[in-house]
Amino acid sequence: MNLIKGEGEVSSNKELLQAQELLWHCTFSFIKPMSLKCAIELGIADIIHNHGQPITLSKLISSLPIHSSKAHCIQRLMRILVHFGIFSTQAPQEDQQEEKEEEKYYLTLTSRLLLLKDGPFRATQFCLAELHPRLLAPWQFLSTWLQKGDDDDPTPFKMVHGMNFWDDLPTADPTVKCIFTEAMASDSHLISKVIVEDGKKVFEGLSSLVDVGGGAGIMAKAIANAFTNIKCTVLDLPYVVADLKGTHNLNFVEGDMFKKIPSAHAVLLKWVLHNWSDEEATIILKKCREAIIESKDEGGKVIVIDMIIDENSMLEKKLVETQLYFDMLMMINVTGKERNKKQWENLFLAAGFSHHKITPIEGLRSIIEVYP
Incomplete structure (x- = not known):
């Protein structure tokens, strides 16, 4: 079945896939605020801030109030929050990669607004x-x-x-x-x-x-x-x-x-x-x-x-x-x-x-x- 995009015009496969992607993007956009809400409730911004320097995934996990069986999920949560620009990552230097130096996370200006105690504006409450x-x-x-x-x-x-x-x-x-x-x-x-x-x-x-x-x-x-x-x-x-x-x-x-x-x-x-x-x-x-x-x-x-x-x-x-x-x-x-x-x-x-x-x-x- 051909989908018509205009009088006598048939949409290409590329256009159909782009249309599907837009619908998917709209449908799953709720994941952005829900991931942010989770980060606020877990206090991730404060944990990084209190650490005093960029924090490794393993150190972050050990500092979070989560069950040990869910530890492997934090990397996926942080990955999408980094993608959204809430946090940033610091890749290991080339001379440290062989030593299996971990990727580190640090605060952006946006995540600094999420700080509960030392944050200048405490935007967490607005989000929640x-x-x-x-x-x-x-x-x-x-x-x-x-x-x-x-x-x-x-x-x-x-x-x-x-x-x-x-x-x-x-x-x-x-x-x-x-x-x-x-x-x-x-x-x-x-x-x-x-x-x-x-x-x-x-x-x-x-x-x-x-x-x-x-x-x-x-x-x-x-x-x-x-x-x-x-x-x-x-x-x-x-x-x-x-x-x-x-x-x-x-x-x-x-x-x-x-x-x-x-x-x-x-x-x-x-x-x-x-x-x-x-x-x-x-x-x-x-x-x-x-x-x-x-x-x-x-x-x-x-x-x-x-x-x-x-x-x-x-x-x-x-x-x-x-x-x-x-x-x-x-x-x-x-x-x-x-x-x-x-x-x-x-x-x-x-x-x-x-x-x-x-x-x-x-x-x-x-x-x-x-x-x-």
Whole structure:
């Protein structure tokens, strides 16, 4: 049987095999995150780091909390993690090969982000949160959800778990809640470093700022420390900020961003709006606009840190692919989405803003300054 690729054209064997390879690649792509999850849970990055130098396979195996009958599997796990770029290998020198010197593994910048104790940003929790069985379960029912109306089930997460993500989180298994909270904190550590160092002009001249949905205040603390003249406020739900202590220029306020945001010179929305539908995001932005207009300071603005999808951009294919992953993630677990420039513009106009300025930063996100 011939497979037709176009009018009167028959696909070659090579093309058929390439098509099969693409399907296989998509089908087995789950192996990448599952292998990463295993490495995190076994603490491989910390073992290599604590060793103080590249580690041999035999030394790594002896340091791992695994059963002796599974020792032969570690080489295969490390091989694929090296292939993904999580770890690197150091081949034995030519003059040592006859002595059967073992290949050694060492950390890359990526695996340094996985360090639990000495890691600068502890990205492990973000990976574990997104790969938790509770968040993975809804993916199994995406096609079922697509065949239903969304009156009762606006997301696959709600269809599977019986409540939406934000209502489920406070009442979920304490372990899940803890992992998610720490995951958001780890991202804030990283992005606050980038923003304060590379995007400091965004905060120059501000007298007060409200970090909406700011969690434990990591982003706000970084801003308050770098710009001591800015009075920072973190607004979040009671269960998030109830026991948090402020400083002379940082305080925590319990509240609901859908109802009221404290007045300030500027309002910060870091990775907030992508969690919400256009209708919900418009409400949030209107509350932000009210907050900066109520402030006596002139030149008020809303600072949005979020992704801008551009499938035709010069970004690396891998970066665009990751943005599209996040877009699907928003569709599965919450009502939000990742937006392109036009969608962001429409959102700002719908909320009553007059203009905005986009400043791309390294990685997947941009800084958007939005003015009333």
